[in-house]
Amino acid sequence: MSRYHRHIVLDEIGQAGQDKISKAKVLVVGAGGLGCPALQYLTAAGIGTIGIIDFDTVEESNLQRQILFGTSSIGINKAIAATKRLEDLNPTINSIAYPEKLTPKNALSLFEDYDIIVDGTDNFSARYLINDAAILTNKPVVYGAIYKFEGQVSVFNYQNGPSYRCLFATPPKEGSVPNCSEIGVLGVLPGIIGTMQANEVLKMVLGFDTVLSGKLFCFNAMTSETITLKIAKSVAEIEKVRSLKEQFSNQSFASYCKFPVAEISVEEAIKLGNNQFIDVRELGEKPTIELPNCIQIPLHTLEHELAQIDSEKNKMLFCKTGIRSKTAVEILQKHNQHNCYSLIGGAETILAHQKLELK
Amino acid sequence: MNLKIKYFGVLAEITNCSEETIAYTKGSVSDVLMLLFEKYPTLKETDFQVAQDLEIVSKDTLLLESEIALLPPFSGG
Known part of the structure:
Protein backbone atom coordinates (compact mmCIF):
# COMPACT_ATOMS: atom_id res chain seq x y z
CA MET A 1 0.00 0.00 0.00
CA GLN A 251 -12.60 5.87 44.68
CA SER A 252 -12.96 9.58 44.23
CA PHE A 253 -10.32 11.38 42.21
CA ALA A 254 -11.40 14.79 43.39
CA SER A 255 -10.41 17.87 41.47
CA TYR A 256 -7.71 20.22 42.63
CA CYS A 257 -8.80 23.65 41.54
CA LYS A 258 -8.53 25.77 44.63
CA PHE A 259 -5.43 27.69 45.62
CA PRO A 260 -4.26 27.54 49.23
CA VAL A 261 -4.07 30.91 50.91
CA ALA A 262 -0.75 31.76 52.50
CA GLU A 263 -1.04 33.65 55.76
CA ILE A 264 1.73 35.73 57.27
CA SER A 265 2.27 37.65 60.52
CA VAL A 266 3.10 41.35 60.46
CA GLU A 267 6.62 40.63 61.78
CA GLU A 268 7.32 38.05 59.07
CA ALA A 269 5.93 40.38 56.41
CA ILE A 270 8.25 43.20 57.42
CA LYS A 271 11.20 40.82 57.60
CA LEU A 272 10.42 39.60 54.09
CA GLY A 273 10.47 43.15 52.68
CA ASN A 274 9.74 44.36 49.13
CA ASN A 275 6.09 44.63 50.09
CA GLN A 276 2.99 46.23 48.68
CA PHE A 277 0.38 46.49 51.44
CA ILE A 278 -3.19 46.36 50.19
CA ASP A 279 -6.03 47.39 52.48
CA VAL A 280 -9.18 45.63 51.22
CA ARG A 281 -11.54 47.20 53.78
CA GLU A 282 -14.29 49.60 52.76
CA LEU A 283 -13.27 53.26 52.56
CA GLY A 284 -13.48 54.91 55.97
CA GLU A 285 -13.23 51.73 58.06
CA LYS A 286 -11.29 52.22 61.29
CA PRO A 287 -8.53 52.08 62.40
CA THR A 288 -6.78 54.09 59.73
CA ILE A 289 -3.49 52.52 58.74
CA GLU A 290 -0.62 54.63 57.51
CA LEU A 291 2.13 52.65 55.90
CA PRO A 292 4.56 53.33 53.09
CA ASN A 293 3.68 51.31 49.95
CA CYS A 294 0.10 50.90 51.07
CA ILE A 295 -2.92 51.25 48.82
CA GLN A 296 -6.59 50.80 49.56
CA ILE A 297 -8.82 48.73 47.28
CA PRO A 298 -12.12 47.60 48.85
CA LEU A 299 -12.62 43.88 48.30
CA HIS A 300 -15.65 44.20 46.01
CA THR A 301 -13.70 46.39 43.57
CA LEU A 302 -10.48 44.36 43.63
CA GLU A 303 -11.09 42.53 40.36
CA HIS A 304 -11.49 45.87 38.56
CA GLU A 305 -8.39 47.44 40.10
CA LEU A 306 -5.79 44.82 39.18
CA ALA A 307 -3.71 47.45 37.39
CA GLN A 308 -2.80 48.84 40.82
CA ILE A 309 -1.24 45.53 41.90
CA ASP A 310 2.54 45.47 41.67
CA SER A 311 3.42 41.99 40.45
CA GLU A 312 7.11 42.51 41.33
CA LYS A 313 6.33 42.94 45.04
CA ASN A 314 5.06 40.68 47.82
CA LYS A 315 1.39 41.51 48.12
CA MET A 316 0.37 41.83 51.79
CA LEU A 317 -3.39 41.94 51.93
CA PHE A 318 -5.21 42.97 55.06
CA CYS A 319 -8.70 43.77 56.31
CA LYS A 320 -10.11 44.14 59.83
CA THR A 321 -9.52 40.62 61.08
CA GLY A 322 -7.93 38.60 58.27
CA ILE A 323 -11.00 37.01 56.70
CA ARG A 324 -11.78 39.27 53.74
CA SER A 325 -8.05 39.41 52.99
CA LYS A 326 -8.06 35.64 52.43
CA THR A 327 -10.74 36.04 49.79
CA ALA A 328 -8.65 38.86 48.31
CA VAL A 329 -5.63 36.53 48.06
CA GLU A 330 -7.79 33.99 46.21
CA ILE A 331 -8.93 36.68 43.79
CA LEU A 332 -5.38 37.81 43.03
CA GLN A 333 -4.19 34.22 42.61
CA LYS A 334 -7.03 33.60 40.20
CA HIS A 335 -5.53 36.42 38.15
CA ASN A 336 -2.12 34.72 38.27
CA GLN A 337 -0.55 36.97 40.87
CA HIS A 338 2.06 35.14 42.93
CA ASN A 339 3.51 35.98 46.35
CA CYS A 340 0.18 37.09 47.80
CA TYR A 341 -0.35 36.82 51.56
CA SER A 342 -3.19 37.42 53.96
CA LEU A 343 -1.98 39.33 57.04
CA ILE A 344 -2.93 37.49 60.21
CA GLY A 345 -4.92 39.67 62.60
CA GLY A 346 -5.55 42.43 60.06
CA ALA A 347 -5.46 46.18 60.69
CA GLU A 348 -5.47 45.98 64.52
CA THR A 349 -2.32 43.87 64.51
CA ILE A 350 -0.55 46.27 62.16
CA LEU A 351 -1.50 49.15 64.48
CA ALA A 352 -0.30 47.25 67.55
CA HIS A 353 2.97 46.49 65.78
CA GLN A 354 3.43 50.15 64.84
CA LYS A 355 2.81 51.25 68.44
CA LEU A 356 5.36 48.75 69.66
CA GLU A 357 7.92 50.00 67.15
CA LEU A 358 7.41 53.60 68.34
CA LYS A 359 8.06 52.82 72.00
CA MET B 1 30.73 25.87 47.40
CA ASN B 2 28.31 27.07 44.78
CA LEU B 3 25.07 25.42 43.94
CA LYS B 4 23.34 26.18 40.65
CA ILE B 5 19.56 25.97 40.94
CA LYS B 6 17.14 25.78 38.02
CA TYR B 7 13.47 26.58 38.49
CA PHE B 8 10.74 25.18 36.26
CA GLY B 9 7.16 26.21 35.61
CA VAL B 10 5.41 28.16 38.33
CA LEU B 11 8.56 28.02 40.51
CA ALA B 12 10.37 30.32 38.10
CA GLU B 13 7.52 32.79 38.57
CA ILE B 14 7.64 32.55 42.35
CA THR B 15 11.39 33.10 42.47
CA ASN B 16 11.35 35.54 39.56
CA CYS B 17 14.26 33.74 37.89
CA SER B 18 14.79 30.59 35.87
CA GLU B 19 18.14 29.88 37.50
CA GLU B 20 20.47 31.23 40.13
CA THR B 21 23.64 30.28 41.93
CA ILE B 22 23.74 30.26 45.71
CA ALA B 23 26.63 29.88 48.10
CA TYR B 24 26.16 26.75 50.13
CA THR B 25 28.28 24.99 52.72
CA LYS B 26 27.10 21.39 52.78
CA GLY B 27 24.16 19.23 53.66
CA SER B 28 21.16 17.53 52.16
CA VAL B 29 18.44 18.57 49.76
CA SER B 30 16.25 19.43 52.78
CA ASP B 31 18.89 21.81 54.10
CA VAL B 32 19.08 23.79 50.89
CA LEU B 33 15.28 23.82 50.70
CA MET B 34 15.20 25.48 54.14
CA LEU B 35 17.39 28.25 52.75
CA LEU B 36 15.14 28.66 49.72
CA PHE B 37 11.95 28.67 51.82
CA GLU B 38 13.37 31.56 53.82
CA LYS B 39 14.16 33.44 50.64
CA TYR B 40 10.89 32.56 48.91
CA PRO B 41 8.20 31.74 51.52
CA THR B 42 5.64 30.88 48.81
CA LEU B 43 7.82 27.94 47.74
CA LYS B 44 6.85 26.16 50.94
CA GLU B 45 3.24 26.02 49.76
CA THR B 46 4.23 24.50 46.44
CA ASP B 47 4.74 20.88 45.43
CA PHE B 48 7.86 20.00 43.47
CA GLN B 49 10.56 17.38 43.05
CA VAL B 50 14.28 17.99 43.19
CA ALA B 51 16.78 16.66 40.67
CA GLN B 52 20.52 16.63 41.26
CA ASP B 53 22.67 16.38 38.15
CA LEU B 54 19.67 15.30 36.06
CA GLU B 55 18.41 12.68 38.47
CA ILE B 56 15.31 13.01 40.67
CA VAL B 57 16.51 12.55 44.25
CA SER B 58 14.94 12.22 47.69
CA LYS B 59 14.95 15.03 50.24
CA ASP B 60 17.68 13.40 52.34
CA THR B 61 20.17 13.10 49.49
CA LEU B 62 23.48 14.77 50.23
CA LEU B 63 24.20 17.63 47.85
CA LEU B 64 27.54 17.84 46.16
CA GLU B 65 28.85 20.81 44.20
CA SER B 66 26.29 20.32 41.49
CA GLU B 67 23.36 21.61 39.56
CA ILE B 68 19.94 21.04 41.00
CA ALA B 69 16.56 21.50 39.39
CA LEU B 70 13.23 22.17 41.10
CA LEU B 71 10.42 20.68 39.13
CA PRO B 72 6.69 21.19 39.82
CA PRO B 73 4.00 18.90 38.40
CA PHE B 74 2.29 20.23 35.27
CA SER B 75 -1.28 19.39 34.53
CA GLY B 76 -2.16 21.35 31.39
CA GLY B 77 -2.98 19.68 28.13
Whole structure:
Protein backbone atom coordinates (compact mmCIF):
# COMPACT_ATOMS: atom_id res chain seq x y z
CA MET A 1 0.00 0.00 0.00
CA SER A 2 1.46 3.33 -1.05
CA ARG A 3 -0.03 5.12 2.00
CA TYR A 4 2.71 3.75 4.27
CA HIS A 5 5.51 3.63 1.68
CA ARG A 6 7.72 6.12 3.57
CA HIS A 7 7.48 3.95 6.69
CA ILE A 8 8.09 0.68 4.90
CA VAL A 9 11.25 1.85 3.16
CA LEU A 10 12.84 2.58 6.55
CA ASP A 11 15.03 -0.36 7.56
CA GLU A 12 13.94 0.10 11.19
CA ILE A 13 10.26 -0.35 10.27
CA GLY A 14 9.72 -2.27 7.00
CA GLN A 15 6.52 -4.16 6.20
CA ALA A 16 6.85 -6.13 9.45
CA GLY A 17 6.89 -2.89 11.46
CA GLN A 18 3.96 -1.45 9.55
CA ASP A 19 2.01 -4.64 10.27
CA LYS A 20 2.68 -4.12 13.99
CA ILE A 21 1.36 -0.56 13.68
CA SER A 22 -1.81 -1.72 11.97
CA LYS A 23 -2.46 -4.28 14.71
CA ALA A 24 -1.94 -1.79 17.56
CA LYS A 25 -4.79 -0.46 19.68
CA VAL A 26 -4.26 2.95 21.29
CA LEU A 27 -6.62 4.87 23.57
CA VAL A 28 -6.19 8.65 23.69
CA VAL A 29 -7.74 10.25 26.78
CA GLY A 30 -8.62 13.85 25.99
CA ALA A 31 -8.87 15.24 22.44
CA GLY A 32 -7.51 18.65 23.34
CA GLY A 33 -4.21 20.44 22.81
CA LEU A 34 -2.14 17.28 23.34
CA GLY A 35 -4.65 14.73 22.08
CA CYS A 36 -5.24 16.40 18.69
CA PRO A 37 -1.68 16.28 17.35
CA ALA A 38 -1.11 12.83 18.87
CA LEU A 39 -4.29 11.54 17.20
CA GLN A 40 -3.40 13.12 13.91
CA TYR A 41 -0.01 11.40 13.66
CA LEU A 42 -1.19 8.08 15.09
CA THR A 43 -4.02 7.98 12.57
CA ALA A 44 -1.75 8.98 9.70
CA ALA A 45 0.76 6.33 10.77
CA GLY A 46 -1.96 3.68 10.50
CA ILE A 47 -2.51 2.60 14.12
CA GLY A 48 -5.20 -0.04 13.57
CA THR A 49 -7.60 0.90 16.34
CA ILE A 50 -7.74 4.32 17.96
CA GLY A 51 -10.13 5.10 20.83
CA ILE A 52 -10.83 8.71 21.76
CA ILE A 53 -12.51 9.55 25.04
CA ASP A 54 -13.57 13.13 25.77
CA PHE A 55 -16.76 14.53 27.33
CA ASP A 56 -16.10 18.13 26.31
CA THR A 57 -17.38 20.10 23.31
CA VAL A 58 -15.32 22.21 20.91
CA GLU A 59 -15.16 25.92 21.74
CA GLU A 60 -13.82 28.72 19.57
CA SER A 61 -10.93 29.33 21.99
CA ASN A 62 -9.77 25.71 21.39
CA LEU A 63 -9.05 26.32 17.70
CA GLN A 64 -5.78 28.18 18.44
CA ARG A 65 -4.15 24.78 19.23
CA GLN A 66 -6.61 21.89 18.81
CA ILE A 67 -5.83 21.31 15.19
CA LEU A 68 -8.32 18.56 14.38
CA PHE A 69 -11.18 21.02 14.70
CA GLY A 70 -12.44 23.81 12.47
CA THR A 71 -15.01 26.53 12.92
CA SER A 72 -17.74 24.08 11.85
CA SER A 73 -16.84 21.79 14.80
CA ILE A 74 -17.79 24.39 17.45
CA GLY A 75 -20.40 22.98 19.82
CA ILE A 76 -19.75 19.35 18.79
CA ASN A 77 -18.36 16.76 21.22
CA LYS A 78 -14.56 16.57 20.79
CA ALA A 79 -14.33 12.77 20.54
CA ILE A 80 -16.97 12.75 17.80
CA ALA A 81 -15.55 15.78 15.96
CA ALA A 82 -12.05 14.25 16.08
CA THR A 83 -13.29 10.91 14.71
CA LYS A 84 -14.94 12.69 11.77
CA ARG A 85 -11.69 14.40 10.82
CA LEU A 86 -9.61 11.25 11.34
CA GLU A 87 -11.90 9.09 9.18
CA ASP A 88 -11.10 11.41 6.30
CA LEU A 89 -7.40 11.44 7.12
CA ASN A 90 -7.21 7.64 7.15
CA PRO A 91 -10.36 5.60 6.40
CA THR A 92 -8.42 2.32 6.65
CA ILE A 93 -8.23 2.46 10.43
CA ASN A 94 -10.89 1.94 13.05
CA SER A 95 -11.47 5.03 15.20
CA ILE A 96 -13.92 4.82 18.08
CA ALA A 97 -15.38 7.85 19.85
CA TYR A 98 -16.37 7.70 23.52
CA PRO A 99 -18.20 11.00 24.14
CA GLU A 100 -18.05 10.62 27.90
CA LYS A 101 -15.88 11.32 30.91
CA LEU A 102 -13.21 8.85 32.03
CA THR A 103 -14.21 7.79 35.56
CA PRO A 104 -13.10 5.16 38.08
CA LYS A 105 -16.23 3.24 36.99
CA ASN A 106 -15.41 2.95 33.26
CA ALA A 107 -11.60 3.26 33.22
CA LEU A 108 -10.58 -0.35 33.88
CA SER A 109 -12.88 -2.01 31.33
CA LEU A 110 -12.00 0.62 28.71
CA PHE A 111 -8.24 0.26 29.26
CA GLU A 112 -8.53 -3.54 28.93
CA ASP A 113 -9.48 -3.10 25.26
CA TYR A 114 -6.28 -1.20 24.36
CA ASP A 115 -2.49 -1.80 24.30
CA ILE A 116 -1.31 1.73 25.07
CA ILE A 117 -2.95 4.71 26.81
CA VAL A 118 -2.11 8.30 25.84
CA ASP A 119 -2.70 10.89 28.57
CA GLY A 120 -3.84 14.09 26.89
CA THR A 121 -5.87 15.39 29.82
CA ASP A 122 -5.64 18.78 31.46
CA ASN A 123 -6.10 18.16 35.19
CA PHE A 124 -4.52 16.22 38.03
CA SER A 125 -7.55 14.15 38.96
CA ALA A 126 -7.68 12.66 35.45
CA ARG A 127 -3.91 12.09 35.42
CA TYR A 128 -3.92 10.13 38.70
CA LEU A 129 -6.99 8.21 37.57
CA ILE A 130 -5.22 7.24 34.32
CA ASN A 131 -2.02 6.30 36.15
CA ASP A 132 -3.78 4.09 38.69
CA ALA A 133 -6.08 2.43 36.15
CA ALA A 134 -3.04 1.73 33.94
CA ILE A 135 -1.20 0.10 36.85
CA LEU A 136 -4.23 -2.09 37.58
CA THR A 137 -4.68 -3.13 33.94
CA ASN A 138 -0.92 -3.28 33.28
CA LYS A 139 -0.91 -0.84 30.35
CA PRO A 140 1.81 1.68 29.52
CA VAL A 141 0.86 5.36 29.62
CA VAL A 142 2.37 8.03 27.40
CA TYR A 143 2.30 11.10 29.59
CA GLY A 144 2.42 14.67 28.31
CA ALA A 145 1.70 17.87 30.22
CA ILE A 146 2.20 21.56 29.66
CA TYR A 147 2.41 24.80 31.58
CA LYS A 148 2.52 28.08 29.66
CA PHE A 149 5.76 27.70 27.62
CA GLU A 150 7.00 24.45 29.20
CA GLY A 151 6.16 20.82 28.51
CA GLN A 152 6.93 17.39 29.98
CA VAL A 153 6.86 13.96 28.32
CA SER A 154 7.43 10.49 29.77
CA VAL A 155 6.30 6.89 29.40
CA PHE A 156 5.00 5.34 32.61
CA ASN A 157 4.28 1.79 33.63
CA TYR A 158 6.21 0.37 30.66
CA GLN A 159 7.98 -2.98 31.09
CA ASN A 160 8.09 -2.69 34.86
CA GLY A 161 9.25 0.92 34.73
CA PRO A 162 8.23 3.76 37.06
CA SER A 163 4.73 5.20 37.17
CA TYR A 164 3.52 8.79 37.49
CA ARG A 165 3.26 8.25 41.26
CA CYS A 166 6.98 7.38 41.37
CA LEU A 167 7.62 10.94 40.18
CA PHE A 168 4.81 12.76 42.02
CA ALA A 169 3.43 10.37 44.64
CA THR A 170 0.26 12.28 45.39
CA PRO A 171 -1.68 15.06 43.73
CA PRO A 172 -0.42 18.51 44.74
CA LYS A 173 -1.95 20.24 47.73
CA GLU A 174 -5.40 21.35 46.74
CA GLY A 175 -4.97 24.12 44.22
CA SER A 176 -1.23 24.74 44.61
CA VAL A 177 -0.82 24.35 40.85
CA PRO A 178 -3.03 26.57 38.73
CA ASN A 179 -4.54 23.99 36.40
CA CYS A 180 -8.21 24.75 36.22
CA SER A 181 -8.26 28.41 35.40
CA GLU A 182 -7.35 29.44 31.89
CA ILE A 183 -3.73 30.45 32.33
CA GLY A 184 -2.87 30.63 28.68
CA VAL A 185 -0.57 28.50 26.55
CA LEU A 186 1.49 29.01 23.43
CA GLY A 187 -0.56 27.12 20.82
CA VAL A 188 2.37 25.34 19.20
CA LEU A 189 3.62 23.89 22.53
CA PRO A 190 0.94 21.17 22.91
CA GLY A 191 1.56 20.51 19.20
CA ILE A 192 5.19 19.68 19.98
CA ILE A 193 4.48 17.72 23.18
CA GLY A 194 1.50 15.82 21.71
CA THR A 195 3.55 14.90 18.66
CA MET A 196 6.31 13.59 20.95
CA GLN A 197 3.68 11.46 22.68
CA ALA A 198 2.73 9.95 19.30
CA ASN A 199 6.44 9.27 18.73
CA GLU A 200 6.67 7.32 22.02
CA VAL A 201 3.57 5.29 21.08
CA LEU A 202 5.16 4.30 17.75
CA LYS A 203 8.47 3.39 19.43
CA MET A 204 6.64 1.02 21.79
CA VAL A 205 4.53 -0.49 19.02
CA LEU A 206 7.64 -1.08 16.91
CA GLY A 207 9.54 -2.54 19.86
CA PHE A 208 12.36 -0.01 19.82
CA ASP A 209 14.49 -0.05 22.98
CA THR A 210 14.68 3.74 23.17
CA VAL A 211 11.33 4.39 24.83
CA LEU A 212 11.26 7.35 27.24
CA SER A 213 10.63 5.13 30.26
CA GLY A 214 12.24 6.07 33.57
CA LYS A 215 12.97 9.50 32.15
CA LEU A 216 11.17 12.79 32.15
CA PHE A 217 11.78 14.95 29.10
CA CYS A 218 11.29 18.68 29.73
CA PHE A 219 11.04 21.26 26.97
CA ASN A 220 10.96 25.03 27.13
CA ALA A 221 9.43 26.61 24.04
CA MET A 222 10.70 30.07 25.02
CA THR A 223 14.38 29.18 25.30
CA SER A 224 14.30 26.01 23.12
CA GLU A 225 16.12 24.29 25.99
CA THR A 226 15.54 20.64 26.76
CA ILE A 227 16.50 18.61 29.79
CA THR A 228 15.92 14.91 30.52
CA LEU A 229 15.72 13.82 34.15
CA LYS A 230 16.02 10.26 35.42
CA ILE A 231 13.11 8.91 37.49
CA ALA A 232 13.55 5.96 39.84
CA LYS A 233 10.82 3.39 40.31
CA SER A 234 9.07 3.36 43.69
CA VAL A 235 7.77 -0.17 44.24
CA ALA A 236 5.93 1.02 47.37
CA GLU A 237 3.89 3.59 45.42
CA ILE A 238 2.92 1.07 42.76
CA GLU A 239 2.02 -1.58 45.35
CA LYS A 240 -0.14 0.94 47.18
CA VAL A 241 -2.22 1.41 44.02
CA ARG A 242 -2.43 -2.36 43.45
CA SER A 243 -3.57 -2.97 47.01
CA LEU A 244 -6.58 -0.70 46.48
CA LYS A 245 -7.83 -2.55 43.41
CA GLU A 246 -11.06 -3.73 45.07
CA GLN A 247 -12.07 -0.20 46.07
CA PHE A 248 -10.90 1.38 42.81
CA SER A 249 -14.22 1.92 41.08
CA ASN A 250 -15.62 3.64 44.18
CA GLN A 251 -12.60 5.87 44.68
CA SER A 252 -12.96 9.58 44.23
CA PHE A 253 -10.32 11.38 42.21
CA ALA A 254 -11.40 14.79 43.39
CA SER A 255 -10.41 17.87 41.47
CA TYR A 256 -7.71 20.22 42.63
CA CYS A 257 -8.80 23.65 41.54
CA LYS A 258 -8.53 25.77 44.63
CA PHE A 259 -5.43 27.69 45.62
CA PRO A 260 -4.26 27.54 49.23
CA VAL A 261 -4.07 30.91 50.91
CA ALA A 262 -0.75 31.76 52.50
CA GLU A 263 -1.04 33.65 55.76
CA ILE A 264 1.73 35.73 57.27
CA SER A 265 2.27 37.65 60.52
CA VAL A 266 3.10 41.35 60.46
CA GLU A 267 6.62 40.63 61.78
CA GLU A 268 7.32 38.05 59.07
CA ALA A 269 5.93 40.38 56.41
CA ILE A 270 8.25 43.20 57.42
CA LYS A 271 11.20 40.82 57.60
CA LEU A 272 10.42 39.60 54.09
CA GLY A 273 10.47 43.15 52.68
CA ASN A 274 9.74 44.36 49.13
CA ASN A 275 6.09 44.63 50.09
CA GLN A 276 2.99 46.23 48.68
CA PHE A 277 0.38 46.49 51.44
CA ILE A 278 -3.19 46.36 50.19
CA ASP A 279 -6.03 47.39 52.48
CA VAL A 280 -9.18 45.63 51.22
CA ARG A 281 -11.54 47.20 53.78
CA GLU A 282 -14.29 49.60 52.76
CA LEU A 283 -13.27 53.26 52.56
CA GLY A 284 -13.48 54.91 55.97
CA GLU A 285 -13.23 51.73 58.06
CA LYS A 286 -11.29 52.22 61.29
CA PRO A 287 -8.53 52.08 62.40
CA THR A 288 -6.78 54.09 59.73
CA ILE A 289 -3.49 52.52 58.74
CA GLU A 290 -0.62 54.63 57.51
CA LEU A 291 2.13 52.65 55.90
CA PRO A 292 4.56 53.33 53.09
CA ASN A 293 3.68 51.31 49.95
CA CYS A 294 0.10 50.90 51.07
CA ILE A 295 -2.92 51.25 48.82
CA GLN A 296 -6.59 50.80 49.56
CA ILE A 297 -8.82 48.73 47.28
CA PRO A 298 -12.12 47.60 48.85
CA LEU A 299 -12.62 43.88 48.30
CA HIS A 300 -15.65 44.20 46.01
CA THR A 301 -13.70 46.39 43.57
CA LEU A 302 -10.48 44.36 43.63
CA GLU A 303 -11.09 42.53 40.36
CA HIS A 304 -11.49 45.87 38.56
CA GLU A 305 -8.39 47.44 40.10
CA LEU A 306 -5.79 44.82 39.18
CA ALA A 307 -3.71 47.45 37.39
CA GLN A 308 -2.80 48.84 40.82
CA ILE A 309 -1.24 45.53 41.90
CA ASP A 310 2.54 45.47 41.67
CA SER A 311 3.42 41.99 40.45
CA GLU A 312 7.11 42.51 41.33
CA LYS A 313 6.33 42.94 45.04
CA ASN A 314 5.06 40.68 47.82
CA LYS A 315 1.39 41.51 48.12
CA MET A 316 0.37 41.83 51.79
CA LEU A 317 -3.39 41.94 51.93
CA PHE A 318 -5.21 42.97 55.06
CA CYS A 319 -8.70 43.77 56.31
CA LYS A 320 -10.11 44.14 59.83
CA THR A 321 -9.52 40.62 61.08
CA GLY A 322 -7.93 38.60 58.27
CA ILE A 323 -11.00 37.01 56.70
CA ARG A 324 -11.78 39.27 53.74
CA SER A 325 -8.05 39.41 52.99
CA LYS A 326 -8.06 35.64 52.43
CA THR A 327 -10.74 36.04 49.79
CA ALA A 328 -8.65 38.86 48.31
CA VAL A 329 -5.63 36.53 48.06
CA GLU A 330 -7.79 33.99 46.21
CA ILE A 331 -8.93 36.68 43.79
CA LEU A 332 -5.38 37.81 43.03
CA GLN A 333 -4.19 34.22 42.61
CA LYS A 334 -7.03 33.60 40.20
CA HIS A 335 -5.53 36.42 38.15
CA ASN A 336 -2.12 34.72 38.27
CA GLN A 337 -0.55 36.97 40.87
CA HIS A 338 2.06 35.14 42.93
CA ASN A 339 3.51 35.98 46.35
CA CYS A 340 0.18 37.09 47.80
CA TYR A 341 -0.35 36.82 51.56
CA SER A 342 -3.19 37.42 53.96
CA LEU A 343 -1.98 39.33 57.04
CA ILE A 344 -2.93 37.49 60.21
CA GLY A 345 -4.92 39.67 62.60
CA GLY A 346 -5.55 42.43 60.06
CA ALA A 347 -5.46 46.18 60.69
CA GLU A 348 -5.47 45.98 64.52
CA THR A 349 -2.32 43.87 64.51
CA ILE A 350 -0.55 46.27 62.16
CA LEU A 351 -1.50 49.15 64.48
CA ALA A 352 -0.30 47.25 67.55
CA HIS A 353 2.97 46.49 65.78
CA GLN A 354 3.43 50.15 64.84
CA LYS A 355 2.81 51.25 68.44
CA LEU A 356 5.36 48.75 69.66
CA GLU A 357 7.92 50.00 67.15
CA LEU A 358 7.41 53.60 68.34
CA LYS A 359 8.06 52.82 72.00
CA MET B 1 30.73 25.87 47.40
CA ASN B 2 28.31 27.07 44.78
CA LEU B 3 25.07 25.42 43.94
CA LYS B 4 23.34 26.18 40.65
CA ILE B 5 19.56 25.97 40.94
CA LYS B 6 17.14 25.78 38.02
CA TYR B 7 13.47 26.58 38.49
CA PHE B 8 10.74 25.18 36.26
CA GLY B 9 7.16 26.21 35.61
CA VAL B 10 5.41 28.16 38.33
CA LEU B 11 8.56 28.02 40.51
CA ALA B 12 10.37 30.32 38.10
CA GLU B 13 7.52 32.79 38.57
CA ILE B 14 7.64 32.55 42.35
CA THR B 15 11.39 33.10 42.47
CA ASN B 16 11.35 35.54 39.56
CA CYS B 17 14.26 33.74 37.89
CA SER B 18 14.79 30.59 35.87
CA GLU B 19 18.14 29.88 37.50
CA GLU B 20 20.47 31.23 40.13
CA THR B 21 23.64 30.28 41.93
CA ILE B 22 23.74 30.26 45.71
CA ALA B 23 26.63 29.88 48.10
CA TYR B 24 26.16 26.75 50.13
CA THR B 25 28.28 24.99 52.72
CA LYS B 26 27.10 21.39 52.78
CA GLY B 27 24.16 19.23 53.66
CA SER B 28 21.16 17.53 52.16
CA VAL B 29 18.44 18.57 49.76
CA SER B 30 16.25 19.43 52.78
CA ASP B 31 18.89 21.81 54.10
CA VAL B 32 19.08 23.79 50.89
CA LEU B 33 15.28 23.82 50.70
CA MET B 34 15.20 25.48 54.14
CA LEU B 35 17.39 28.25 52.75
CA LEU B 36 15.14 28.66 49.72
CA PHE B 37 11.95 28.67 51.82
CA GLU B 38 13.37 31.56 53.82
CA LYS B 39 14.16 33.44 50.64
CA TYR B 40 10.89 32.56 48.91
CA PRO B 41 8.20 31.74 51.52
CA THR B 42 5.64 30.88 48.81
CA LEU B 43 7.82 27.94 47.74
CA LYS B 44 6.85 26.16 50.94
CA GLU B 45 3.24 26.02 49.76
CA THR B 46 4.23 24.50 46.44
CA ASP B 47 4.74 20.88 45.43
CA PHE B 48 7.86 20.00 43.47
CA GLN B 49 10.56 17.38 43.05
CA VAL B 50 14.28 17.99 43.19
CA ALA B 51 16.78 16.66 40.67
CA GLN B 52 20.52 16.63 41.26
CA ASP B 53 22.67 16.38 38.15
CA LEU B 54 19.67 15.30 36.06
CA GLU B 55 18.41 12.68 38.47
CA ILE B 56 15.31 13.01 40.67
CA VAL B 57 16.51 12.55 44.25
CA SER B 58 14.94 12.22 47.69
CA LYS B 59 14.95 15.03 50.24
CA ASP B 60 17.68 13.40 52.34
CA THR B 61 20.17 13.10 49.49
CA LEU B 62 23.48 14.77 50.23
CA LEU B 63 24.20 17.63 47.85
CA LEU B 64 27.54 17.84 46.16
CA GLU B 65 28.85 20.81 44.20
CA SER B 66 26.29 20.32 41.49
CA GLU B 67 23.36 21.61 39.56
CA ILE B 68 19.94 21.04 41.00
CA ALA B 69 16.56 21.50 39.39
CA LEU B 70 13.23 22.17 41.10
CA LEU B 71 10.42 20.68 39.13
CA PRO B 72 6.69 21.19 39.82
CA PRO B 73 4.00 18.90 38.40
CA PHE B 74 2.29 20.23 35.27
CA SER B 75 -1.28 19.39 34.53
CA GLY B 76 -2.16 21.35 31.39
CA GLY B 77 -2.98 19.68 28.13
